[in-house]
Amino acid sequence: MSAEAGLGRLVAGRYVVSGVLGRGGMGVVWRATDQVLNRPVALKEVVFPAHLSDEERDALRRRTLREARTAARLVHPNVTTLYDVVEEDGRPWLVMEHVDARSLQEVVQQHGPLPWTTVARIGLDVLGALEAAHEVGIVHRDVKPGNVLVGRDCAAHLTDFGIAVATGDPSITTAGAIIGSPPFMAPERARGEEAGPAADLWSLGATLYTAVEGRLAFERTEPMATLFAVVSDDPAPVEHAGPLEPVLRGLLTKDPAARMDVAAARRELRRALSGSEPGTAWAPPDTGDTDDTAVSQDGAALGGRVERFDADDLRALASVIGTVARDAREQARYLADKRRERKEHKELRELREREGRPGRRRAGGAAPPPQAPPPQAPRSQAPSPQAPPAAPSRVVTSPPRSAGLARRRWRFKRRWVVVPVLVTVLVVLAAVSGMVVLLARAFGAL
Structure with missing residues (x-):
């Protein structure tokens, strides 16, 4: 429904539409007046993505009605109160509290990155809202700048x-599909796993990152490529986050078990603000009437578009990610082995130099005198061509630096101790044999 066609429309017999407050991936939010209670309200017309089947549309309609009833019991100063849910033209309409505010997505689009002090205050407010929702068993599942006023x-x-989903409530799914905004979907959701409270905290981290940096933490051209980056890549380095960097890093941790929780995030945000000057450094512009043309179309800007992912696509993504991770581990092991081997070669070379190998320079710059070559062994017992040159058999008292180096040093010493001994024994035996022959001849002559 266009803005012109919607103006003046009466919904559910009591809500009169008077303007557009915003657009998103799941519908349009209208400014309206409750004629019964004579108060302003925000009326959300839920519009399902065009690529959904009739079965999925019906499942989403029923789930929206059910979860609206669940969300209606959530009351918190930082949560827009849900007053009512009605059906019109076969679609659910959510009647919500009207807040004189603009979405964080719209503010960042128009004004760029926000000061980190302002983002820290926004983070504390959203943390309070999420904590209240999680306490009553509600997981939002779509925390993003477009849903923060x-x-x-x-x-x-x-x-x-x-x-949103109520924890423990029977699920009405969309035939195994996952629906959400890819840059703000937690890694576990991208892998097709069940979303818990930790998923909302990851989405909050991605939201605060966008607010303070003015760009997405995981920005790719295609939705599936974005999900792959969410699961496997690190976020782009921060430039404006300042003291918020530890909070962003903790909330954007891939493993939900190791991710920063509400209490830790609140503590870090308060610590960052404690070192800042008092007062609000920045405030968004006047809210006033928002021109429909100024609002981002379909939530596409800053990753606000809601996408649908089939379970088969997510399984294929998980398979690719597993292969990449396995290849990365094997490459890391190979590089570690090569570094260890180079280190052992370097240590062995340094050891030989300390033991006085030829070519080592003395302190005065003169080369050491040439060393006498070791005695030559018979050809049948000569050392192999791969054996290193002879070195003095001076005892080295320094302990070996590694088990591999110790074994190499022992083989090095053993070769140049055993060979001279064998040569000496053979020479002695040859001399003794010669003497015996000479004596035999002498006695025979007598």
């Missing part, structure tokens, strides 16, 4: 629990 006082509200 920022007022003139920089207070933030988390909105749009449209694809």
Whole structure:
């Protein structure tokens, strides 16, 4: 429904549409007036993606109605209150509290990166909203800049629990499909695993990163490529985060078990703010009436578009990621072995130089006197061509640096001790044999 066609429309017999508040991947948010209670409301027209089948549309409609009832019991100062849910034209419409604010996505699009102090305050507010939701068993599953509203006082509200899930509630799925905004989907969701509270914290980290850097942490041209980056790559290096960098790194940890939790994130954000000057350094512009043309179309900017991923696609992605990870581990082992081998060769070379190998320079710059070559052994017992040259058999008292180096040194010493001994024994035997022959001849002559 266009803005012109929607103006003045009466929804569910009591809500009169008066303007557009924003657009997203799952529908349009209208400004409306509740004629019964005479108060302004935000009316979200839930529009399902065109690529969904009729069966999936029906499942999403039923799930939206069910989860709206679940979200209605969530009351918190930083959560937009859900007043009602109605059906019109076969689609659910969510009636929410109207907050005089603009989405964080729109603010960053129009004004670029926000000061880290402002982003820290926004993070504390969204943390409070997520903590309240998790305490009653609700996982948001779509935390992103488009679903964070920022007022003139920089207070933030988390909105749009449209694809939220109640923990422990029977699931109404979309035939094994995953729905979400790829740059803000936690790695475990991208792998097709069940989303828990830690997934919301990862999405919060990606949201704060976008707010303070003015760009996505994982920006790729295709949705599946973005998911691959979310699972396997590190986020792009920060430039403006300042003291928020440890918080972003902790929230964007791949392993949900090792990811920063709510208490740790709150502690780090407060610690960062404790060192800043008091007061608000920045405030968003006047909210006023938003021109429909100024709002990002379909939530595409800053990764706000909602995408659908089949379970088969996610399994294929997991298979590719597993292969890449395995290849990376094998490459890492190979490089580690090569480094260890080079280190042992270097240590052996240094050891030989310390033991006085030819070519070593003395302190005065003169070369050491030439060493006498070792006695030559008979051809049948000569050392192999691969054997190193002879070295003095001076005892080295320094302990070996590694087991491999110790074995090489022992073989080196043993070769140049045993060979001279054998040569000496053979010479002695030859001399004794000669003397025996001479004596025999002498006695025979007598």
